[in-house]
Amino acid sequence: MCRAPGGWKALPGRSVRVVGTPMQPDTFPRALDPLDLQLLALLEMDGRMSHARLARRVGRSRSAIQERIERLERMGHIAGYTIRRGNRAADVQAYLLVSASGASHDTLAAALQAFPEVRVCDSVSGDLDLILQVQSRDIAGIDRIRAAVAALPGVARTRTALVMQNRFQRG
Secondary structure (H helix, E strand, O other), X not given: OOEOHHHOXXXXXXXXXXXXXXXXXXXXXXXXXXXXXXXXXXXXXXXXXXXXXXXHHHOOOHHXXXXXXXXXXXXOOOOOOOOOOOOOOOOEEEEEEEEEOOOOHHHHHHHHOOOOOEEEEEEOXXXXXXXXXXXXOOHHHHHHHHHHHHOOOOEEEEEEXXXXXXXXXXX
16 A cells, blocks of 8 residues: 555555646756757748648657647747748848947847848858848838947947848748
């Protein structure tokens, strides 16, 4: 006869269910196994792929895949699901290359979040400090955002590179 939680005795042949907070085996860092990597690769190709389709692709049950996806989300390996909007024919894209003087990358990045035309802000090493991906309806809009970025405190210099044609884009 076994002793159950709380001191009461369990009857032989009966199962004991422990009520309370379940153990969380994925609260500590865990290495990704080949199946995790395969799921992440499939989701990078098609973030809308259903759990059932993922399960068929990797030869597992839907419920097992659902649990794995939820664990990958909790562990931070999947930070979210998003869409990539197709570029409208009239949109102009450019890279703004920003050199800072005295301002931290964090301070500048916080200020740049106020500009919806700035799609991506990457902090880089080397002679530059930030590379911004900018999108606007026309070149005049690119010039306006360039002037606004150049006027920010701590920006020493900006250079602009217009995107002539996007050759390919990965997830």
